[in-house]
Amino acid sequence: MTTATETRPRIPARYAVTGPKVTMRRVLRSEWSKFWSLRSSWITLVSATIVLLAFGIIAASVYRPHATHASGTPTDPVGLALTGASTAGLIVGVLGVLLSAGEYGTGMARSTYVAVPKRWPVLAAKSAVIGALVLVVATVTALIAFGVGAAVLHGDAIALNLGDHGVLPALLGAGAYLGLSAAFGVALGSLVRSTSGGITALVVIMMLLPALASLLPGSTGDKLKPYFPGNAGDAIYALHPASHSLAPGAGLAVFAGWVALLMAAAAIRLKRTDV
Template identity: 50%
Template sequence: MTTFSVPNRPAYRLTARGVLAGEWTKFATLRSTWITTGVSAVLVIAFGLIAAMVGRAGMGSDAVSLALSGTTLAALAVGVLGVLLSAGEYSTGMIRATLTAVPARTPVLWSKALIAGGTTVVVMTVAAVLAFTIGSPLLDSGVATLGVGDAGVLRALVGAGLYLGLVAVLGVALGVLLRSSAGSIAVLAGGLLILPGLMMLLPGSLAETVSPYLPSNAGSAVMALHTSDGSLGPWAGLAVFTAYVTAALVAAAYRLKKADA
């Protein structure tokens, strides 16, 4: 009797690189992600140019702050990008297939955060530099002319990309944590846009103490050319905002590991 031996095949092992490649494929093949990314870049450039054309001396603005006028709305757009990348899978049910392929679960979260954050940092930094470069010749003659090589300018422009990249990561974390696109976007918008306005209702001294540590105020400090009284320094502010994002990621990772999809 003749016997046939079956060659031993190495067990399939999904690597972190494989998970990252899979998540990139999802990101790159979704039309909504590129539309949202493009809208974010257009907001930064368009609002920067508009601010440069209408900005006047004596308004308390400089060339950098005018160029970055669109970052507030862009933050909401890139945050939505992060939410769609994560919570979108819960609404379609694709998350079950994803977690079946990646039983460890958390590599999915890290990959989504890296892709959303990394893509946003690159695109938004380029948009900020373009807004500054194209808008500078349009400035009012009373606004001091600045170049990329001047003190603080490059840090502020790159800082805009870093801040918006972290906002995108925050969107990913909220999407996994809340598992609802609408709920995640509402929390994101409330934390970045509405909460600073509510601080106006607090007594003056308390508002001045708390306000610099709010997520949007702390994160945007890295984009300021000069540190104003009562505000955090550029890198201190970015560190505070990074702590918020890290806390959201840790909470999202915990729920991803412990709760059913």
Template identity: 50%
Template sequence: MTVTTTAPATGSREAARPDYKVTFPRVVRSEFGKFLSLRSTLIALGLSQVLLVAVGLTAAAVYTPGGQDGSGPDIQDGLVGLSLTGVTFAELALGVLGVLITAGEYTSGTIRSTLAAVPKRLPVLWSKTIIFGVIAQGAAMGGVLITFQLGGMILKTEDLSMSLSDAGVLRALIGASLYLGLVGVWGVALGALLRSTAGGIAVLVGLLLIVPGLTGLLPASIRDDVTPYLPNNAGQAAYHLHEASDSLGPWAGLAVFAVWVTLTLAAAAYRLARTDA
């Protein structure tokens, strides 16, 4: 008795198998799925908006022109200045979230699986940067517009009332949203560069809040030349309605802060490409 065997049609089976390739759109989709799957990221993003809106509306609600003794605060930017009071708090929330997005994977060890799936590595960093930059900037734009409109309703009987059609108002609001979006990207870059959640947050907070205060210890001749180019001071210039004599112009300040972000991102990309995870 002769037994005949038929070889499996490997060619047809391989042809039917889908050919999966690592493409940038697929990496972006994967990283976007990661972002949405983590409850902590959505909570932190929501917290940044709550701080942005709540602090701005509180500032508008408690503001008294001239104060009780006639010596109230000098709000040169009017309603814009009051409604953007919460930017300082929102930038910390967005920056910390950016750090967590990248450094968190190094802390948990999941970065190894990510880089095994994307051997070229750099698309991972670019996709994280694009996703969070767009989300942070879009959320910030919505937050500043809501705060400005609601603040205008609170102060509609005061001299500080403004509208989007007033000179410089829309530019200041757009500048604030762009600044917050860049802060989020900066957090992503710092987390990828330092690969440490604590280290990334410490550097972020130090450069945004602590270093500007320490410049007061410098001689006046040096301080005046250095202070406008610090990350926080340069970024704040982007959403000031009126340019201060000791600061950069709105777009110049935003450009300087963008340089800080770009250099950090370039350093993070170099380390990712050259060293092991």
């Protein structure tokens, strides 16, 4: 007794059915869809916007020219308008962590990298989407906060207009800082691959690192502080940089360098380790 074995003709590779070619444009479109499909994404973005706008308006409203201001309190219209920039930067950094590390928690990362085997385009697209979106939203919000604050401070000695020297670059710098902060969070989340771990690392790097530097012997800590991510980022949108801080252009270069370094580390881990 013999068993008949069914044989199927082998389909030449040139006739095999393949999916759409993976292109950067398609990856960008996918990441854009992912962002808006998650409620937490736009809620976090709206929260950062509210913080930046509300803090700026409140700071301008409560400002009194003859009052004694604590050290570090802004005394110029741009500084008042951007009072909430550091807090907003932390929020959009958390947003970046959620977008990247969150996929590892849900298991979506595995499906994503099956669709995009090279992996690094996902990291680049995710950073580009959230970075560009935050850049635009934050810049518009900073301009609105300054406009409202300028109306409140009209007639005061510190009052400035948008066309005055350094005002517009500082407001645009705030948008750049927040956009880079979001990309920083994406890279950190992709590197750590844990939402809680990524957020913790973000807080330590952006807020606690300068404080820890003061424990270093001699003047070493003071020399290093301006080059830490948080301090370099704050310098980007300063109208009148402090004597111990970087100039806005230098701050932008240093902070962008930190983002690039973290991106490179995340890309290397994506290439060398499994999901």
